[in-house]
Amino acid sequence: MPAELKTVGKAELRKDAWDKVTGRAAYVDDLPREGVLVGAVVRSPHHHARIVAIETAAARNVPGVVAVLTAADVPGSKTFGPLVQDQPALAFDVVRHMGEPVALVIAQSKEAARHGVAAVQVTYEPLPAVHDPVAALEPDAPRVHSGGNLLTRYEISEGDVATGLAAADVVIEATFTVPRISPAYMEPESSMARWNDDGTLTVWVSSQKPFEDRHAIAGVLGLPEDAVQVCSAVIGGAFGGKEDSGLPVLAALGAWATRGTVRLINNRHESFLAHPKRHPARLHYTLGATREGELIALKAVVHLDTGAYASYGPAVGGLLTEMLAGAYRIPHVQVETNVVYTHSPFSGAMRGFGSPQAHFAIESMMDMLAHELSLDPLELRRKNALRPGDRLLTRVTLDRTAESLPLILDHLAAARARLAQKPPAPGRVAGVGIALGMQSMGLGYRVPDDSTNRLALAPDGSVLLYIGSPDLGQGLATAAEQIAAEALGLPYDAVRTVDVDTSVSPNGGVTCASRMTYLIGNSVMLAAQGLIAALLDYAARTLNVPRDALRYEAGAVITAAGERVALGEFASRAADEGVPLVAEATFSFPYPEETTPKHLPIGMPHVMLVFGGQAVRVEVDPELGTVTVTDVVAVHDVGQVVNRAGVEGQIEGAVAMGIGYALYESMRLKADGQWVDSFTEYLLPTAEDMPQIESVILEIPEASGPYGVKGVGEMGLVPTAPAIANAVFQATGVRAQAIPIAPEVIARPLGG
Amino acid sequence: MKPITVTLTVNGQTRTITTLPNKTLLYALREDLGLTGVKDACGGEGECGACTVILDGEAVNACLVLIGQADGRSVETIEGLAQDGELHPLQCAFVETGAVQCGFCTPGAILAAKALLDRDPSPTDDAIREALSGNLCRCTGYSKMIAAVRRAAEEMSHAR
Ligand code: FES
Numbered sequence: 023m024p025a026e027l028k029t030v031g032k033a034e035l036r037k038d039a040w041d042k043v044t045g046r047a048a049y050v051d052d053l054p055r056e057g058v059l060v061g062a063v064v065r066s067p068h069h070h071a072r073i074v075a076i077e078t079a080a081a082r083n084v085p086g087v088v089a090v091l092t093a094a095d096v097p098g099s100k101t102f103g104p105l106v107q108d109q110p111a112l113a114f115d116v117v118r119h120m121g122e123p124v125a126l127v128i129a130q131s132k133e134a135a136r137h138g139v140a141a142v143q144v145t146y147e148p149l150p151a152v153h154d155p156v157a158a159l160e161p162d163a164p165r166v167h168s169g170g171n172l173l174t175r176y177e178i179s180e181g182d183v184a185t186g187l188a189a190a191d192v193v194i195e196a197t198f199t200v201p202r203i204s205p206a207y208m209e210p211e212s213s214m215a216r217w218n219d220d221g222t223l224t225v226w227v228s229s230q231k232p233f234e235d236r237h238a239i240a241g242v243l244g245l246p247e248d249a250v251q252v253c254s255a256v257i258g259g260a261f262g263g264k265e266d267s268g269l270p271v272l273a274a275l276g277a278w279a280t281r282g283t284v285r286l287i288n289n290r291h292e293s294f295l296a297h298p299k300r301h302p303a304r305l306h307y308t309l310g311a312t313r314e315g316e317l318i319a320l321k322a323v324v325h326l327d328t329g330a331y332a333s334y335g336p337a338v339g340g341l342l343t344e345m346l347a348g349a350y351r352i353p354h355v356q357v358e359t360n361v362v363y364t365h366s367p368f369s370g371a372m373r374g375f376g377s378p379q380a381h382f383a384i385e386s387m388m389d390m391l392a393h394e395l396s397l398d399p400l401e402l403r404r405k406n407a408l409r410p411g412d413r414l415l416t417r418v419t420l421d422r423t424a425e426s427l428p429l430i431l432d433h434l435a436a437a438r439a440r441l442a443q444k445p446p447a448p449g450r451v452a453g454v455g456i457a458l459g460m461q462s463m464g465l466g467y468r469v470p471d472d473s474t475n476r477l478a479l480a481p482d483g484s485v486l487l488y489i490g491s492p493d494l495g496q497g498l499a500t501a502a503e504q505i506a507a508e509a510l511g512l513p514y515d516a517v518r519t520v521d522v523d524t525s526v527s528p529n530g531g532v533t534c535a536s537r538m539t540y541l542i543g544n545s546v547m548l549a550a551q552g553l554i555a556a557l558l559d560y561a562a563r564t565l566n567v568p569r570d571a572l573r574y575e576a577g578a579v580i581t582a583a584g585e586r587v588a589l590g591e592f593a594s595r596a597a598d599e600g601v602p603l604v605a606e607a608t609f610s611f612p613y614p615e616e617t618t619p620k621h622l623p624i625g626m627p628h629v630m631l632v633f634g635g636q637a638v639r640v641e642v643d644p645e646l647g648t649v650t651v652t653d654v655v656a657v658h659d660v661g662q663v664v665n666r667a668g669v670e671g672q673i674e675g676a677v678a679m680g681i682g683y684a685l686y687e688s689m690r691l692k693a694d695g696q697w698v699d700s701f702t703e704y705l706l707p708t709a710e711d712m713p714q715i716e717s718v719i720l721e722i723p724e725a726s727g728p729y730g731v732k733g734v735g736e737m738g739l740v741p742t743a744p745a746i747a748n749a750v751f752q753a754t755g756v757r758a759q760a761i762p763i764a765p766e767v768i769a770r771p772l773g774g
Numbered sequence: 775m776k777p778i779t780v781t782l783t784v785n786g787q788t789r790t791i792t793t794l795p796n797k798t799l800l801y802a803l804r805e806d807l808g809l810t811g812v813k814d815a816c817g818g819e820g821e822c823g824a825c826t827v828i829l830d831g832e833a834v835n836a837c838l839v840l841i842g843q844a845d846g847r848s849v850e851t852i853e854g855l856a857q858d859g860e861l862h863p864l865q866c867a868f869v870e871t872g873a874v875q876c877g878f879c880t881p882g883a884i885l886a887a888k889a890l891l892d893r894d895p896s897p898t899d900d901a902i903r904e905a906l907s908g909n910l911c912r913c914t915g916y917s918k919m920i921a922a923v924r925r926a927a928e929e930m931s932h933a934r
């Protein structure tokens with residue numbers, strides 16, 4: 023199959039890149055400024071407090087201030103939220119985390135807005151706060167919500183863990199701690215909303231889910247959904263963090279209240295405090311195995327800090343639970359995952375969605391077990407790796423995708439041998455570590471998981487792709503265009519994506535879950551068939567011949583006589599006649615009977631998985647305890663590659679994020695009671711921190727994927743942090759059970 | 775606060791603006807001159823490099839320059855990089871190597887790289903990494919950005 027492909031798999035250049043290298047690309051803050059009011063948010067300085075009074079009169083009198091809005095001004099639902107409607111548009115009665123929006127100031131200039139914010143007087147009565155997910159479950163812990171602090175608990179038991187652990191020759195036990203991570207996309211959250219004369223709203227967003235934003239806005243404003251139009255501007259990165267309607271809702275509220283146009287841009291501090299983070303977690307694992315290294319039993323208790331509001335917390339907890347045992351067959355498993363409210367900025371969706379946390383634990387455990395048994399960590403993994411037909415703890419049966427695991431391990435073995443040859447720099451010690459990774463695709467069984475997309479023939483014979491889900495910067499539009507071009511037999515340049523606009527675009531679904539190229543690709547292939555059918559119908563009518571006398575081939579209609587009539591001729595004619603040549607198609611994520619469990623131990627098991635593994639070489643300065651990652655070999659099965667530079671870009675960017683997770687990043691509460699909330703203290707990897715990254719891309723086709731495509735968006739991050747911790751252990755003998763790995767953890771035991 | 779009047783050369787053209795003295799070059803470019811290719815990713819705290827412009831030949835964070843400090847000086851922004859409708863080799867190389875994803879860091883990174891190539895036409899990889907080290911990118915992992923700068927340097931050395 024791949025040999026016949028003309029566009030899929032070719033090194034096509036992203037079309038949006040030209041605007042991005044010239045500064046023309048318009049993100050929300052670049053949209054015209056003329057007549058646009060500025061919004062600014064009054065935020066809670068407390069982790070937890072009762073709101074006694076909000077005094078806005080002084081702020082209203084500030085020259086240039088147009089309106090000051092509080093929860094009392096919200097005309098519709100006071101709260102919103104994707105899974106649990108617990109998130110106030112503007113806080114009322116209490117604030118539950120620092121940075122929570124309390125009032126919204128609308129002004130004619132930034133200066134006036136700033137003065138307005140300063141002039142709003144909020145009287146708080148501070149209340150005790152809890153920031154630790156284990157402490158938050160104590161009976162006398164301060165309550166975040168009246169229903170208690172446990173948002174969700176998942177309990178799964180497969181086999182018999184007690185018997186399994188009793189039968190094991192060796193049992194190891196450890197607790198792992200992983201930090202709160204900011205998605206830290208470079209473009210902070212931003213939104214602009216305009217009240218239209220006809221009583222409707224137009225809202226520009228930097229969001230992964232314009233259709234759900236529309237729903238949230240309509241709910242909070244008490245408007246019908248069709249009175250709200252949401253348009254996607256160019257998006258400066260998202261990584262899951264832009265699955266939150268907070269800013270679009272507030273911008274829309276401002277526009278509604280002032281009957282004007284309002285722009286609202288978070289600064290970096292606000293982005294840290296008031297937008298979703300990766301869940302910090304504590305994971306306690308007990309793993310039993312035979313002397314030969316066969317895994318028998320795993321018991322795990324996990325506490326996830328979901329912060330003050332639910333966001334996607336319940337779903338993250340679910341997926342973490344599914345990924346808990348990693349890519350291994352373990353007959354006896356018992357899991358308890360607690361998703362717990364605290365008075366911290368809320369956690370939500372972020373690239374990997376629970377899998378990176380789980381993998382840090384299980385992949386560290388595998389190396390600890392190997393050490394305990396004096397086995398090679400790689401051979402231990404080979405012995406226990408999942409195989410096709412194995413049943414996961416979710417009772418999902420693995421399909422052929424697990425065939426990639428032995429291949430991945432072969433590549434890792436070769437990479438490890440090669441990297442181990444490199445001598446360390448003077449004064450340094452070196453080590454090579456490996457880790458495997460597993461990531462699901464799609465939203466999970468029984469969760470609506472559809473994507474609708476549309477192809478339309480333009481009068482000039484080119485094809486417009488009305489994509490129903492925004493491109494976040496990862497290159498989704500390019501992949502979709504390549505697939506559309508392939509399906510229509512057209513050159514890549516003949517297909518152009520139209521940005522998402524809820525008033526014209528079909529609903530493609532939220533851009534998330536490593537599923538978009540797969541999902542949109544399938545939907546676009548179906549739409550291509552529809553478009554060809556519509557074209558042939560029209561051509562038959564126009565040429566006055568029977569429909570089955572015609573066929574379509576690579577941009578032309580072929581008549582019975584073998585004559586080729588270019589698509590463009592019909593396109594311009596149909597346009598003149600006002601006949602639309604359009605096709606729309608919906609693809610729904612498949613849940614095959616053979617792999618989907620009949621009885622569900624967990625709400626929404628994922629049945630499609632992707633696998634990968636990474637070998638990492640580090641050098642450690644034993645005196646300072648500093649770790650430098652010098653090399654990463656990233657082996658990932660992505661199915662058919664649509665665009666190699668795009669796939670590599672996903673892997674390289676994810677590896678960078680994994681390095682940050684392992685070594686630098688943590689949004690922690692400081693001794694002074696303030697959060698780390700700026701790039702001064704929250705360190706992201708820079709160009710100087712990055713190793714050589716070699717991507718080994720396996721293309722084992724997925725039968726249900728468009729041209730064999732799987733997914734790659736999240737996977738590249740999953741093995742990186744544990745592989746680094748394992749490499750540090752190889753180099754130093756120090757096992758880091760908490761990330762980011764603190765230099766003093768390494769330096770001290772080494773006597774530096 | 776009284777507005778001040780500042781005259782500076784922007785992409786070869788003399789521009790005069792009257793604005794408040796506490797305004798940074800970043801926001802003067804974005805708001806007063808409409809040059810929105812220069813970005814703010816850290817809240818104007820000098821930590822992200824998204825606001826990089828070339829000031830008298832040197833890459834600087836425009837968020838750390840008060841507009842008054844730019845008086846009489848010469849600024850290059852991403853909008854001025856193309857010459858006579860032809861893109862700078864760095865711009866082409868960024869597109870062609872796949873160094874652009876979301877693009878929010880791209881103008882700043884290209885300008886940081888241009889300042890490097892202007893003074894060192896054939897930089898080592900380490901020099902490229904160092905020149906880009908102030909430009910945060912969350913999407914690409916930098917590999918392709920570094921490759922793009924290398925490629926542009928080669929391209930320009932052939933053209934010379
Ligand atoms: S805006 Fe971040 S360095 Fe200037």
Ligand code: FES
Nearest residue numbers: 876879911912913
């Ligand atoms: S391309 Fe998105 S931040 Fe660099």
